Each structure stands twice: as structure tokens, then as C-alpha cells.
Amino acid sequence: MRVGVYLAHPRPGSFNHAVFGAVVDELQGRGCRVVAHDLCAEGFPPVLSAEETGTVSSAPGADDPQVALHRREVAALDALVFVHPNWWGMPPAVLTGWVQRVLVPGVAYKLGTADGEPARLLQAGRALVLNTSDTPGEREEGEFGDPLQRIWAACVLPYVGVADVRRTVFRTVTDSTDEARLAWLRQARQEAAALVA
Numbered sequence: 197m198r199v200g201v202y203l204a205h206p207r208p209g210s211f212n213h214a215v216f217g218a219v220v221d222e223l224q225g226r227g228c229r230v231v232a233h234d235l236c237a238e239g240f241p242p243v244l245s246a247e248e249t250g251t252v253s254s255a256p257g258a259d260d261p262q263v264a265l266h267r268r269e270v271a272a273l274d275a276l277v278f279v280h281p282n283w284w285g286m287p288p289a290v291l292t293g294w295v296q297r298v299l300v301p302g303v304a305y306k307l308g309t310a311d312g313e314p315a316r317l318l319q320a321g322r323a324l325v326l327n328t329s330d331t332p333g334e335r336e337e338g339e340f341g342d343p344l345q346r347i348w349a350a351c352v353l354p355y356v357g358v359a360d361v362r363r364t365v366f367r368t369v370t371d372s373t374d375e376a377r378l379a380w381l382r383q384a385r386q387e388a389a390a391l392v393a
Contacts, residue, residue, distance in 0.1 A: 197392050198229045200273045200320075204280040204291035206236040211369055211377060215326050215384045216279045222385040223277075228392055231269050235290045238262065242293020252310055254302025266298045275391055276323040276358065278348070282331065282365070285343035295352055304356035316357025323348070323358045324391045326384055329367040336365075362387065 201220050205212035213234075220232045233240070241260055248255055258264040270276075280287045287295075301307060305314040325348045329336065336342050349361040364387050366372075366380040 197227075197274045198231065198272060199223050199275045199277060199392065200231045200270060201233070201277040202279065202291065202294065203232075203234045204236065204278070204288045204294075206288070206290075208237070210281075211366070211372075211380075212279050212281055212328055214377070214381060215328070215366070218381045218384050219277055219279065219326070219388045222388045223392060226389060226392060231273065233266070235294060236288075240266070240290055240294060242290045242297065244293065244296045248297060248300065251301060252307045254306070255300035258297070263297050266294065267300070267303045270298055270318065270320075271303055273318070273320045274322075276320050276353075277326070277388065277391070278323070279326045280328075281369075282327050282329040282336075282344055285340055286347070287344070299352070299356050314355055316355070318357040320358055322360035322391060323353050323362070324387055325361070325363040326387065327363065327365045328369045329365050330370050332368060336367075362391065 201216065201223065203212060203216040216232070216234065220230055223230045240262055245259075258267060278287070278291065280291050286292065298304070304318050305316055307314050325344070327344055331340075345363060348363060353361045364383065
């Protein structure tokens, strides 16, 4: 099984990095072919060009070699894993830019008309989103309506053909104990294993 694992956190040594490392290790240990990207460390260019803003016609070939590589890779994956913090109810900018520049028409979906239903092009049928947060769960749901759940499970992934979207939130991270973090890393491994079972 070919799995893409994407990390979006700019600070080396963050707990997100630990989750990313645990997931990659678990998947490799289970015989998966893992395509792992630390988007910030690699300097993925998130800014969409004017030529890339179309939604109906297939996107032009990417001028940037990193974007072109990611488009080729994502088209061949069986599953996706995203690891990122909840910042202002959104993924970090580098991951938002990745979505906009990589999951483009002709690669991830195809539209006949602007108001039509997409033909989903990705072969990856399942995805796991692992988030960290410093917002308590009750407040996230009650005040904000869990925007990351809407982004990934309603807006982005089903649109490109990922029907099985799983998501786990580790919270609250900043004041967490070493024991809690170890338990969360074990849980991240379990979720990754279940994704490819």
C-alpha cells in the first residue's frame, strides 16, 4: 500500500513532528511504501499563481518542480495522512497552499461545468487527519463548530474521492504531560495501523 504522510508545522521538535515520525515508522513497519513530506522543512511553495486559479479546465503543468512532484505522487497514493495543528480553525498556510496547488483539476478531480459535480480522480479512498489543539473539545464544538472537521471531511477530501475520512485530535497540547504525549503517540500509531488494515 502506498501512503502519503504530510506534516505541516514549522517548529522542529514540535509534538506534531513526533506524531509524524511515529506514523511514518508505524506504516513502514507494516510494509507500506511511505511518501513522507515535512512541508515546512522542504520549503513547499504554498502561494497559488494566477494561472492555477481555474476550477473547470485541467490545471496547467506546474512550473515549480516541488509542486509537480507532489501532483505526480498524490495521483498514485492509496491513502493519505495529514498531521497539523489547529491554528485559527484552519490548517497552517503551507498545508492550505498544498491543497490548493496539488489537489487541482486534472489531478484530483474533473469538472464539466463550474456548477457541476466533480468526477473524483484520486485513487486514495481513505485518509487520516491527526490534529493538535489547545482548545478544549467542548469549546471547539460549542463555539466554533469544529471547523477542521468541516474542512477535511466535508469540503476537501470527499470532493476528490476520499470517502473514508478519519480524524483524531490530541488536546490540549501545550500543558500536556509526558505521559499524555506518549499515550497520544501510541494512539497515532494505532490510527495509522487501522487506516491500512
